Amino acid sequence: MMRKVSVLVFLAFLFAWCMKATAAEQITVKFATWHGPTSPNGLIEQELAKMLEEKTKGAVKIKFFWSESLVKYVETYRAVQTGVADMIYYVVGACPGVHILNEVVNLPFMGFPSMEKAGPIYEKLLQEIPELRAEWKGVKLFRPRFMAGSHIHTTKKQVKLPSDLKGMRLIASGPMVFTVETLGGAPVQLGMGDWYTSLERGLVEGHATHYPVILMTKTIDLLHYHLDFGPFGFYAQPDMLVMNMDTWNKLPKDFQEIIEDLCSNWRVAKILKVDMGEIEKAKTYAKQKGHTFYYATPQEVSQWKEALKPVVEKWIETAESKGLPGRKVYNEARRIIKATSGR
Known part of the structure; x- marks a missing residue:
């Protein structure tokens, strides 16, 4: 009897030790x-x-x-x-x-x-x-x-050129704030939970962002016009x-x-x-709802690039003001991207 108890105690100890070892590992x-x-x-x-x-x-x-x-x-x-x-x-x-x-x-x-x-x-x-x-x-x-790359989505008018954004109130955050300002628009920084109601009430007139997020937040139902810059958009992170x-x-x-x-x-x-x-789901949904899509031509893209040069220069100046080689890194990055992609 004592031997049986000893064996049971030993087995219980062994099981507890194994469990402890497993947890530790x-x-x-x-x-x-x-x-x-x-x-x-x-x-x-x-x-x-x-x-x-x-x-x-x-x-x-x-x-x-x-x-x-x-x-x-x-x-x-x-x-x-x-x-x-x-x-x-x-x-x-x-x-x-x-x-x-x-x-x-x-x-x-x-x-x-x-x-x-x-x-x-x-x-x-x-x-x-x-x-x-x-x-x-x-x-x-x-x-x-x-x-996904960002494009420009608006509620009441089709944007085609940088001048079309002048005075427009667009949802923007992070680096997009200065981008919208540079284009003559008025950036409005909002939390994601406020996007829909702000667009619905006309407090903002558009959003520079990617297709998946406007589908996810259902703001696509209010953004009836889309300026599409191609596969990569005008910027992405x-x-x-x-x-x-x-x-x-x-x-x-x-x-x-x-x-x-x-x-x-x-x-x-x-x-x-x-x-x-x-992206495809969002575009298909928007087209079914009768939205208007405008695809920027190469000539129009050149106008957008020219209009956004101050954004690049500001980034370079900011980096160099902190003792960082902003222009060197920008030029090297552009060289490598162009050599790799041909663009």
């Missing part, structure tokens, strides 16, 4: 994002997390902190640098003053040929321009991809996943390979496919 990655769990990005990130857990046999799990619940939008990058977050979703330019030189890729009409080709070209810029790489020091950067370097270095090599493949290759292919589908 399991890696939990704190993932911070401003998206909600049901957004297109949120759904893709959850699919990625599920695949990661399966491929590592449960050894690596992602714990999501949605909708700025861990850190605020503008603090996201600092959070992953300092280890407050292990991984983040990030858009170049989201955190002011962090990636000043990398924001060169956010400037209008940089010459990227398409969403699909822009990501690899940005990777080439990072490889060949050391000043860009230096701004990512201390983090693990996964493959970037560019979001790259996004990517970023990991804290200490977190990355602690991972076994085989787990690093799995995460690299999922966060770089799988995610980029998946999200590009989703975005392309959302």
Whole structure:
């Protein structure tokens, strides 16, 4: 009897030890994002997390902190640098003053040929321009991809030329504020939750943004006119996943390979496919509703480029006022983009 009890006690101890060891070996990655769990990005990130857990046999799990619940939008990058977050979703330019030189890729009409080709070209810029790489020091950067390009969507009149925007009130944020001002418009900075009602009430007359977001927010129902600049729009921003370097270095090599493949290759292919589908869905919906589309001609695009030169010059001046080689980086980026894409 005593022997049976001893065996049971030993088995209980062994089970508890195994459970403790398993818990200790399991890696939990704190993932911070401003998206909600049901957004297109949120759904893709959850699919990625599920695949990661399966491929590592449960050894690596992602714990999501949605909708700025861990850190605020503008603090996201600092959070992953300092280890407050292990991984983040990030858009170049989201955190002011962090990636000043990398924001060169956010400037209008940089010459990227398409969403699909822009990501690899940005990777080439990072490889060949050391000043860009230096701004990512201390983090693990996964493959970037560019979001859908921005076009100009308006409620009551068709915009074709820069002069058509004079005096118009457009929703704008971040770098778009000065862009709208440069074109003679009046930028209005609003939270996403205020877009629809502000357009509906006539407080603003348009939005310079991409097709998927006006479909998602249903503001497409109020934006009846669309000035389309072609496959890349007049500007777009790259996004990517970023990991804290200490977190990355602690991972076994085989787990690093799995995460690299999922966060770089799988995610980029998946999200590009989703975005392309959302662009087509938005355009089809708008056409069914009788919206007017105007496609800028090469001559008209040249007028837009000329009108937006002050935006480029201001970016260069701002960078150089901080002791950064703005003009050098801009010229080198344009050279590489042109050589790679022929534009």
